[in-house]
Amino acid sequence: MSGQKMRRPSVLSSIFFKLSAVTASVLPENEFTRLLDLARYQILDTGTEESFDRITRLAARLLNVPVAMLNLVDQHRVWGKAAHGLPRVTANRPDVFCAWAILDDQPLVVEDAQRDGRFQHSPIVVGEPHIRMYAGAPLTTPAGHRIGTLCILDAEPRQVQAGDVEALQDLAAMAMQELEFRRLTLELDRAAQAQSLQVTELRRTLEQARILEGVSSVMDLDLDPTEAVAAAAPLLAEAVGADATALLLWTEDRMDVQWLGDAPRHQTESLTAHVRALACPYQTARTPAFLDAGQRGNDPALAWLPLGTLQGQTCLLVLVRPTEPGLATWRPSEQALLSAASRTVAYALARQENLTRVQS
Structure with a gap:
C-alpha cells in the first residue's frame, strides 16, 4: 500500500x-x-x-x-x-x-x-x-x-x-x-444520609438567619459606629468559627488595624503583619473576598468584608479562622451569611453617617 x-x-x-x-x-x-x-x-x-x-x-x-x-x-x-x-x-x-x-x-x-x-x-x-x-x-x-x-x-x-x-x-x-x-x-442508606445533610443544612440556614437578625438588631442600637461593629463582629465570628476579628481603617495612605474582642496579644501581633501584607487589594473592594487556608503557605482562612466608610475612613472587617481541620475552606452557606452581614452593616453605617451629616 x-x-x-x-x-x-x-x-x-x-x-x-x-x-x-x-x-x-x-x-x-x-x-x-x-x-x-x-x-x-x-x-x-x-x-x-x-x-x-x-x-x-x-x-x-x-x-x-x-x-x-x-x-x-x-x-x-x-x-x-x-x-x-x-x-x-x-x-x-x-x-x-x-x-x-x-x-x-x-x-x-x-x-x-x-x-x-x-x-x-x-x-x-x-x-x-x-x-x-x-x-x-x-x-x-x-x-x-x-x-x-x-x-x-x-x-x-x-x-x-x-x-x-x-x-x-x-x-x-x-x-x-x-x-x-x-x-x-x-x-435507603444513601437517601437517609442525603436527608440528614438536608436537615443539617436547614438548621444551619435557620441559625444563620438568627445571626443575621442579631447583627441587624445590634446595628440599630444607639451605639458609636465603631462600638456597633465591635458588637456585631463576635456574632459573625462565632457563626463561622473565627477566633479573631479586626477592623481595618484607611485614611489616605495610612492603615490602622484594630483587633476586636479578646484575641491573645501574641496572636494579634503575628497576625497584624500578615493582614497588612494582604490587605491592600481589598481596600477598594465592594464585595467580600474569601481566602481558604494554605493559599499562601501556612496562611489561615481569612474573610474580608467591606463596610463602606466610617467617619471618612474606608472600613473593612477581617475574620481569621484557626488552622484546624474543617475550617480550612469557606462553605457557600458561610460566604452567603458573611456577604449578607457585610451589606447589612455597611447599610447601617451609611445610614448613620447620613443622619449625622443631616443633623450637623
Whole structure:
C-alpha cells in the first residue's frame, strides 16, 4: 500500500475488536445494558457476607456436591462473591462456565466437561480444580438481565436430576432476592444520609438567619459606629468559627488595624503583619473576598468584608479562622451569611453617617 497512510483504528473499534476476538461467542445480546444493571448492585470487589455464604452452603448440602459458588459476570472476568468448598475466585471470563450460563434463562448443565466441546480445553477443566460437572442457574434481575450465577461443581462427572436443577433455580432466586434487598438497603442508606445533610443544612440556614437578625438588631442600637461593629463582629465570628476579628481603617495612605474582642496579644501581633501584607487589594473592594487556608503557605482562612466608610475612613472587617481541620475552606452557606452581614452593616453605617451629616 505504498503512497497511502494506514488508518489507525479508533480506541472504540479496538475495544470491540478485542471483545469479538475473545468473547464474542459468549456475549449476551444486551451485554452493555446488562453491565449497567450489574453496576447498580455495587457488589463487585466487596467482602464476604453471611447471607450469600449461607446460600452456597445450603446449595452444596441440598444437592450433595463438594463445591457451590455465587459468581457475578463482569465485563472481562467472573468474580466470586461467595463460595463453599473452594476459595472465592476471580477468573478470566472466556475460561469459565458462568460466562455461558448467563446466555439463557434456563440453567446450564454440563455433566462431563471433558466430553463437551465448549469446555474440554478450558484451563479449569484440564488443570486445577479439574472440573468435570457444572450446573449453574442464572441470577436474573427484575429488569431481566442475567448478571451472574449460582452454580455447583464436582471433580467427577455425574448426572444432574431435574429435581436438582429446580432446587438450584430456587436457590438462585433466593440469592437474587438477597442482592435486591442489599441494593435497596444501600439506596435507603444513601437517601437517609442525603436527608440528614438536608436537615443539617436547614438548621444551619435557620441559625444563620438568627445571626443575621442579631447583627441587624445590634446595628440599630444607639451605639458609636465603631462600638456597633465591635458588637456585631463576635456574632459573625462565632457563626463561622473565627477566633479573631479586626477592623481595618484607611485614611489616605495610612492603615490602622484594630483587633476586636479578646484575641491573645501574641496572636494579634503575628497576625497584624500578615493582614497588612494582604490587605491592600481589598481596600477598594465592594464585595467580600474569601481566602481558604494554605493559599499562601501556612496562611489561615481569612474573610474580608467591606463596610463602606466610617467617619471618612474606608472600613473593612477581617475574620481569621484557626488552622484546624474543617475550617480550612469557606462553605457557600458561610460566604452567603458573611456577604449578607457585610451589606447589612455597611447599610447601617451609611445610614448613620447620613443622619449625622443631616443633623450637623
